[in-house]
Amino acid sequence: MPRLSTLVAAALLAAGACTPAGSATTVATPMTRATAVAAAGSDDDRYSVYDLDAEWRDQQGRPRTLASLRGRPQLVAMIYTHCATTCPLTVADMKRIERAAGAADVGFLLVSLDPDRDSSARLAAFAREHDLAPERWTLLSGRDDSDVRELAAALGVRYRRLSPDELAHSNTLTLLDASGEVAWQRAGLGDDTDVVAAVRALQR
């Protein structure tokens, strides 16, 4: 009989557990999947993530609401800066998308799952380290776990704290249109050609 640990490890890997480097090396996952939400959605799927009114702080230490991001599409991921495994890959994915998107007017948003440790200064250091241009990239940290969980629930991001240092979370990448409605979403890491198409579609 296969072991529990194998199954749980497989499930957590598929969900993108940010475990210490070494214990999780595979990121290829059968969960990778993209959905053009707007195309298939009914009216009941139409809602703006920007209607969440929590206050956040960005990498410059400024208070921000999500509504302040209105006006251009935003590609969103929830990560945490101490994450050693999949978060850097998520950021790398987003930077690749940024290059492929060329001159398209799109913003990139990283929201911390770990508000206690991800201070504005920490987010600023992360942005410098990964060369994330402030004109395009917004990094936000919340007041507390409650606000983070509300946004995660709106984006369909699942996460749990495994220990004080470690979080497991799904690698969901979401494209919001200029008004904050979900236009495209992908669960897991992987192919990103269609997100570029989705970004271009929103420019029209």
Place this chain on the structure above:
Amino acid sequence: MLPLLSLAAATLLTVPPRPAASGIATTPARRAAVAAEMARIPAGSYLPLYGRRNDPRVRVAAFALDREPVTRGDFLAFVRANPSWRRGAVRPVFAERGYLASWRGDLDPSTGSAQVAGNAGDLRRPVTEISWYAAKAYCAAQGKRLPTTDEWEYAAAASETHADAAREPGFVRRLLALYAGRASGGVLPAVGAGFRNVYGVRDLHGLAWEWTLDFNGVLVSDDSREAGSGVGERDHTLFCASAAIGATDPTNYPGFMRYAFRAGLTGRSTIRTLGFRCASGGPAAR
């Protein structure tokens, strides 16, 4: 009973409630009322369905939990005081269109069902068709919060006589019968009729599913948007396969049902058989 109540009140005092929209005064009278409607759950540990291999039991700190689920009458008072949570006004990001769908009006939770003895009967039924955001806002307005999944599961592992009955075959059979009865449809009965567990909490199993603060902390399945209101095919593949092979307790089918159900939810889900109750005290939920 009194020492228990004062303990619960003391717990509440140590946790300043988040500023709530309705700004409920924390008077001694209010604290006493809160203590009466909540049961004190002592610290302990339980065996979650998916534990860590080297340390499968999870510690749960002491907290207080509502003795009964929140009723339609309770929720009516909340939407009276908080117009933005009325059915006709709720922001789409906070709830699907099924939100409070069976209410006759924004401020009328009656259904006119022949199975219910008048409007008063409706008021005592659990509020369902309620999103996670709405449940969370309701609890915050009471100076409370939603219970974490660990807290809920820990409290729900208790029978009338034992704190940890989750692996007693008789208890498991009873829960399965309760869940099966619940699934048969019809109008949900009034709260308070279910068995009273050793902590003095009722209806954790017999009435409706209940929201937890970190319902989206289940990572067995990455994503469940295929499922309108239940469990998608992907969940069955991942979830049930893994469940059959190696959860901490393969006989805990009621536990599997609860985890699978939560895995299919989004924060906006509004389901006829899903309600909630509030908790307070304990460490800030992570």
